[in-house]
Amino acid sequence: MTTTPTRPRATPSTPPTAGRTDERQWVGRGVDRRDGPAKVHGDALYTADRPFPGLTHGWMVHAPHARARIVAIDTAAARAHPGVVDVVTHDNAPRMAPPPSASLLDLSSLASRSRVEYLNTDQVHYDGQPVAVVVAESLETARYAASLVRVDYEVLPATTDFRAARDTATRAKQTPAAPTVSGTKGDAVASLDASPVVVELGLTTPAHHHSAMEPHVTTAHWDGDRLTVWDPTQGIDWCRKHLARRFGVDVRQVRVLAPVIGGGFGGKGSVWAGTLLTVLAARHVERPVRMALSREAVTRTVGARTPTMQRVALGADRDGRLRSVVHEAVVRSSTVGGGSEQVVAVSTALYATPALRVGTEVVELDMLPNTFMRAPGDATGSFGLESAMDQLAHDVSLDPVELRLRNDTDRTPLHGRRFSHRRVPDLMELGSREFGWAERGPGGRRDGDRLVGHGMALAYHPALTFEAHVVLRATAAGRVVLRTSAQDMGMGIATVLAQVVADELAVPLDRVGVEYGDSDQPIAPPAGGSTQTASLTAATVRAAERLRSRVQRLGPSAAGSVLDAVRAHGQDVEVVVGHDEGLRARAGTLRWIAETLWGQRRWQRAAWGAHFCEVAVDADTGEVRVTRWVGAFDIGAVLNAKTAASQLRGGIVMGLGLALTEESVTDARTGRLVGPDLTHYHVPSHADVPEIGIHLLGDPDPTAPRGVVGAGEVGITGVGAAVANAVFDATGRRLTHLPLTPDRVLGLAPEA
Amino acid sequence: MRPFDYARPADVDEALSLVGDTPGARFLGGGTNLVDLLRRGVETADLLVDVSRLPLDEIEEAADGGLRVGAGVRNSDLAHHPLVRRRYPVLSRALLSGASGQLRAMATVGGNLHQRTRCPYFTDLDAPCNKRDRGAGCAARHGASRGLAVLGTSERCAATHPSDLAVALVALDARIELASRDGVREVSADGFHVLPGETPDIETVARRDELVTAVVLPSPPPGRGDYRKVRDRASYAFALVSVAAVLDVVDGDVASVRLGLGGVGTVPWRAHRAEAHLTGSPLSDERVAEAVALELADARTTPDNAFKVELARRTAVATLRRLATPSDSTAGAIA
Numbered sequence A: 001m002t003t004t005p006t007r008p009r010a011t012p013s014t015p016p017t018a019g020r021t022d023e024r025q026w027v028g029r030g031v032d033r034r035d036g037p038a039k040v041h042g043d044a045l046y047t048a049d050r051p052f053p054g055l056t057h058g059w060m061v062h063a064p065h066a067r068a069r070i071v072a073i074d075t076a077a078a079r080a081h082p083g084v085v086d087v088v089t090h091d092n093a094p095r096m097a098p099p100p101s102a103s104l105l106d107l108s109s110l111a112s113r114s115r116v117e118y119l120n121t122d123q124v125h126y127d128g129q130p131v132a133v134v135v136a137e138s139l140e141t142a143r144y145a146a147s148l149v150r151v152d153y154e155v156l157p158a159t160t161d162f163r164a165a166r167d168t169a170t171r172a173k174q175t176p177a178a179p180t181v182s183g184t185k186g187d188a189v190a191s192l193d194a195s196p197v198v199v200e201l202g203l204t205t206p207a208h209h210h211s212a213m214e215p216h217v218t219t220a221h222w223d224g225d226r227l228t229v230w231d232p233t234q235g236i237d238w239c240r241k242h243l244a245r246r247f248g249v250d251v252r253q254v255r256v257l258a259p260v261i262g263g264g265f266g267g268k269g270s271v272w273a274g275t276l277l278t279v280l281a282a283r284h285v286e287r288p289v290r291m292a293l294s295r296e297a298v299t300r301t302v303g304a305r306t307p308t309m310q311r312v313a314l315g316a317d318r319d320g321r322l323r324s325v326v327h328e329a330v331v332r333s334s335t336v337g338g339g340s341e342q343v344v345a346v347s348t349a350l351y352a353t354p355a356l357r358v359g360t361e362v363v364e365l366d367m368l369p370n371t372f373m374r375a376p377g378d379a380t381g382s383f384g385l386e387s388a389m390d391q392l393a394h395d396v397s398l399d400p401v402e403l404r405l406r407n408d409t410d411r412t413p414l415h416g417r418r419f420s421h422r423r424v425p426d427l428m429e430l431g432s433r434e435f436g437w438a439e440r441g442p443g444g445r446r447d448g449d450r451l452v453g454h455g456m457a458l459a460y461h462p463a464l465t466f467e468a469h470v471v472l473r474a475t476a477a478g479r480v481v482l483r484t485s486a487q488d489m490g491m492g493i494a495t496v497l498a499q500v501v502a503d504e505l506a507v508p509l510d511r512v513g514v515e516y517g518d519s520d521q522p523i524a525p526p527a528g529g530s531t532q533t534a535s536l537t538a539a540t541v542r543a544a545e546r547l548r549s550r551v552q553r554l555g556p557s558a559a560g561s562v563l564d565a566v567r568a569h570g571q572d573v574e575v576v577v578g579h580d581e582g583l584r585a586r587a588g589t590l591r592w593i594a595e596t597l598w599g600q601r602r603w604q605r606a607a608w609g610a611h612f613c614e615v616a617v618d619a620d621t622g623e624v625r626v627t628r629w630v631g632a633f634d635i636g637a638v639l640n641a642k643t644a645a646s647q648l649r650g651g652i653v654m655g656l657g658l659a660l661t662e663e664s665v666t667d668a669r670t671g672r673l674v675g676p677d678l679t680h681y682h683v684p685s686h687a688d689v690p691e692i693g694i695h696l697l698g699d700p701d702p703t704a705p706r707g708v709v710g711a712g713e714v715g716i717t718g719v720g721a722a723v724a725n726a727v728f729d730a731t732g733r734r735l736t737h738l739p740l741t742p743d744r745v746l747g748l749a750p751e752a
Numbered sequence B: 001m002r003p004f005d006y007a008r009p010a011d012v013d014e015a016l017s018l019v020g021d022t023p024g025a026r027f028l029g030g031g032t033n034l035v036d037l038l039r040r041g042v043e044t045a046d047l048l049v050d051v052s053r054l055p056l057d058e059i060e061e062a063a064d065g066g067l068r069v070g071a072g073v074r075n076s077d078l079a080h081h082p083l084v085r086r087r088y089p090v091l092s093r094a095l096l097s098g099a100s101g102q103l104r105a106m107a108t109v110g111g112n113l114h115q116r117t118r119c120p121y122f123t124d125l126d127a128p129c130n131k132r133d134r135g136a137g138c139a140a141r142h143g144a145s146r147g148l149a150v151l152g153t154s155e156r157c158a159a160t161h162p163s164d165l166a167v168a169l170v171a172l173d174a175r176i177e178l179a180s181r182d183g184v185r186e187v188s189a190d191g192f193h194v195l196p197g198e199t200p201d202i203e204t205v206a207r208r209d210e211l212v213t214a215v216v217l218p219s220p221p222p223g224r225g226d227y228r229k230v231r232d233r234a235s236y237a238f239a240l241v242s243v244a245a246v247l248d249v250v251d252g253d254v255a256s257v258r259l260g261l262g263g264v265g266t267v268p269w270r271a272h273r274a275e276a277h278l279t280g281s282p283l284s285d286e287r288v289a290e291a292v293a294l295e296l297a298d299a300r301t302t303p304d305n306a307f308k309v310e311l312a313r314r315t316a317v318a319t320l321r322r323l324a325t326p327s328d329s330t331a332g333a334i335a
C-alpha cells in the first residue's frame, strides 16, 4: 500500500484534540484508499459480479399506471418460455409483513420509504411499481419473458402534476428524517414590510436521481429460515432488520453482505422494491435469485430527490444587515411514503436575523416516494437562500463576502443555540484568498464570445452522530483488527478507521486490518447524513481506550507497545464497544437519543464551507461553462486529507449537475418518468467540471470525538447558488429555475 | 431480449442475400443503437446480419478531389482521418461532437445514418408512438416536448433526427450508396431521410434489404467550415441545436454558403432558403438572422421547444460570424 504523506492544504492546522498529539502519525494524512487498486484494476467483485452456485435471475414487470387495480395477470406465455423458472405475482407470492412506520426508537424504520406491499396487493400506487417478477436461468431470458407477461388493469384516477396540485399541499410535519421544516421568531412578515431593502425570489429545482455508478442489485438465498442477502446497501443493519421484519424471521437469521459498493448518495439508504422482491422471489422459487436492475428499473423503483418550489424573502437595512428572513418551500411526496425535506433548514442556520419565518408544505402525489439524496433539503434550500443573499448584496452594493460577514452569527438564528464550532469568516477569507476573489474584476467582462462572471455562496450541513458498535482485537501474532458491519460506499471509511486505530494504539498502519460490510459484524450506522465517519471514529476511539487499559492490566508484559504487550501475553486481547442485542442494546439506543437531544439543546454542530467560482457564459447560445472553482471547508478534524477532499470535490461535481444539467422530467399527465436513463438525465461529464481546489481549515470541533464532524454532504450545498450567482454577475440575469440550461439562461424557457 | 439469430457474412453479396431472404433480418453495424433498442423491445429482429466486418472500411480519394467513405468505417476513424480533417473540418467536428469516445469507436457510418430518434416516448413501450407503431398516436406532442423538432413535423410525429454526422453530410452534398440484390443506387444525403408525414415509421428512402455501402463526398466546397453544437452539457449529449456551415466570402460578399441544421428537424435539415438569402450579399449578423428566420418560418413549436427557433438563429449567427472572421484561428481547425 502506498501512502501520500501530505497534510491538508490548510491554514493554521491545529492537531486534533488534546493530548497524545506526538504519537499521531497517520490521522490527517492523505493515505490512499485500501480498496482503490482492486477497484481500478477491475478486481473488486461487486454484488452483480460475484459468482453464486445455482443462481437464477429476476426481472421486474412495471405497472404503466399511476393508480390502478390489477384485474388479472396472465403469465402463461412467460412461464412457457424456455429457461423461465417461475413468475411471481400477487396471485402466488408469499406474504410479507407490512413495513413499519418511522420512529426514533428504531432508526431502522427509516429504511421503509414506501408503504406499498409489493406483490402482496392488487393495488398500483405509482407508475413503475413492480407487479411481477420473472425468474429465469439467465438475465436475458428473464428480461424477455417479462415482456410476455400480460397485465389487465382497471385504471383509476390519479394525481400526478406537482404544479397543478400545489394547492393541495399540507403543512409538513417534523420527522426524524426532516427535523427542521418550520419555525418562527419575531414577526417576520411585519419586519419584511418595514425593511428599507427587500429581496424576494421565487425559485424551483427539479427532481434529481442519485445515479450511482453501480445500479441496485440484490442476490438472495434462503436456507430454510436463514436468509443471506448480498446487496450494496448504505445501511446494512437497517436492511437486515427491515428484511427480518418483512419476512417474519428473527433478525439473527438474516445476514446482509455489502463488501463492495459503487456509490449510493442516499439512493441505497432505504430498502426499495428491488431488494424486497429478490428476497421474496428467492423464497418463492426456493433457489438463489439475483436481480440486477437496469438504469430504468432503478429510476422507476428507487425514489428521487423531491423537486422544490421555494420563496425566499429577505428584509434588510441599507447597510445589508438582515431584519427579516422568510423561506418557504413546497416539496413533493407520495401517497404511499416518502416525506418532507428540510429545504428551509439552511435559513435557520446561516445568518443572524431578528425575525425569521420558515415553513414547508408537502404535496402528496400518486408517485414513487421521494427519498434522501446527498444533503437532502440543504442542497436545494441553499440555492434559495444563497441566491437571495447574492441579490441582496447587489441591491445594497456590497461585496457578497462583506454582506455575509455583516450577518455572521455564532448562534442559530431560530433558537439561539450556540454553534459548537463556526468559523465562517475564516472560511471566506481562506476561499477568497485561494481564489483571488478580490482581484476578480467587474462582472460581465467579455472574453471572445463569452461573458465572464464570478459567484460565491456558503455551504452548510448539520452534523449528527449515530451509535456505532465495534470489536477491536489485538492478536498475539502482531496485528490489530477492527470489525464493524459498516459499509464502504466508496468514500474510504475502512482506510480512515485503520488510520484512527493505528494512531490510537501507536501501531504501524500496515498492521491494522479493518473488516466491514457484513451484518455478522457489530452494528454500525448507515452511511448517510454524513454521520458514519464521526460515529465510527467515536466508537473506535473508545475501543482503543479500552484495549489500552486491558493491555495495561496484563501485568508485567504490559510494558512497551500494545502489540509487544499482547505478543508477550501470548493470547489475543479483544474489546467490544456497544451491544447489538437485548436490553443493553436498547439501553444504548436510549442513551444515544438522550445524548443527541441533550447535545442538540446545548449546541448545533455542523460542517461549513465557502464556494467561489468563475463561469463563462456564451453570449450567443447561453451555454454556461464553469471555468474555476475553489471551496474552503470546515469539516472539523481532517482524518484523511485525500478522502476528505474527494468527498468534497465529489459533492461539488454533483452540485454542478444540480446547477447546470440534472433534471428528472416527469410527464405530468401520467406521472411517468420521461427518459428514465442516463441519455436523458445528464450527470456532469468531465468537460463540465473544471479543476476544483479544495482547502480545509482542519480545525477540530471541540464537542465531537476527535473533532470530527463529517464531510459527505456539505460539498454539494451552496453549489447551485454559487453558479447562478456567477451567471448573474456575468449576464445580469437572476436565474431562479434550475438547471441552468441554455434555454433558461437566454430567457427562452417557459417560466417554471 | 427476444431471441434472434446472428450471422457474419463473408462478403457483401452474402449479406445482401441473407437480408433479402429473411423478412425479419436486419443489418448490424457497431450495434450501439440497434442492440439497445432490441434489448428494450423497441425494435425486433429474427436475424442480425453483422456487416461491421465486411470490407467496407476504406476511405478512398476520388478523382474529383472527393472521398469515398466505406459504410463500415468507424465514426472515430473517419473523424481523425487526415484528409477529412484537412478538407472537411465540418464533418470531422460533427462526428467528434457526437456521443462519446467509446461509442464513436464502435459506431459505423452506415449505422449512424440509420440511428433512430431519441424522443423518449419512442422508447417507452407503454406510451403511444406513431413511429414505433403506425397509427397508435403520439404521446410526445402534448407531453414533455422540449426535445422535439420544430421543422418538418407532422400531426403524427415531431421526433428529432439525432445524428450529427448526417447534418454535416447534407451540408456537404454527400451521396449515399445503397446496394441490394437488385443492384446499386445512389441517393443524395439530403434526400435520404424522409419527412414523417403520415408514416413516421418510415425514416429513409432505403429499403430494409438495402445496405449502405458507402458515403461519397464530392470535392469540398470552397471556404471555411465549422460545426457548432449547442447542448445541455458540455459533452456527450444530443444537440438542442446544431449548425453545420461552410462559408466562402469573396470581396466582402458571400460567394457560397452551405448550412445544415441539427436538433430542429425531423430529418437532418439542409437550410436551402437561408443559403439563397445569404448568397451574393455581404455577410452581417442581421442578414444571417433574417436568413434563419426565413428557414424557420414554418416552424411548429410547443411552449417547451419554442426556444429552438431563437437558439437556431443565434447559433447560426455566431457560427457564420466566426467563419467570416479570418483572425479567428479556431474555426476550421480541429482542436
Ligand SMILES: Cc1cc2nc3c(=O)[nH]c(=O)nc-3n(C[C@H](O)[C@H](O)[C@H](O)COP(=O)(O)OP(=O)(O)OC[C@H]3O[C@@H](n4cnc5c(N)ncnc54)[C@H](O)[C@@H]3O)c2cc1C
Pocket (backbone or CB within 6 Å): A679, B026, B027, B028, B029, B030, B031, B032, B033, B034, B035, B051, B071, B072, B075, B097, B098, B099, B100, B103, B106, B107, B108, B109, B110, B111, B112, B113, B114, B115, B162, B163, B164, B165, B210, B211, B212, B213, B236, B237, B238, B239
Ligand atoms: C449514449 C449515446 C449517445 C449518443 N450521442 C450521439 C450524438 O451526440 N450524436 C450522434 O450523432 N449520435 C449519437 N449517438 C448515436 C450513435 O452515433 C449511433 O448509435 C451510432 O452511430 C450507430 O452506429 P452503429 O454502427 O453502432 O449502428 P447499429 O446500432 O449497428 O445500427 C443502427 C441501425 O443502422 C442499421 N445499419 C447499420 N449498418 C448499416 C448499413 N451498413 N446499411 C444499412 N443499415 C445499417 C441497423 O440495421 C440499425 O437499424 C449516441 C448513442 C448513444 C448510445
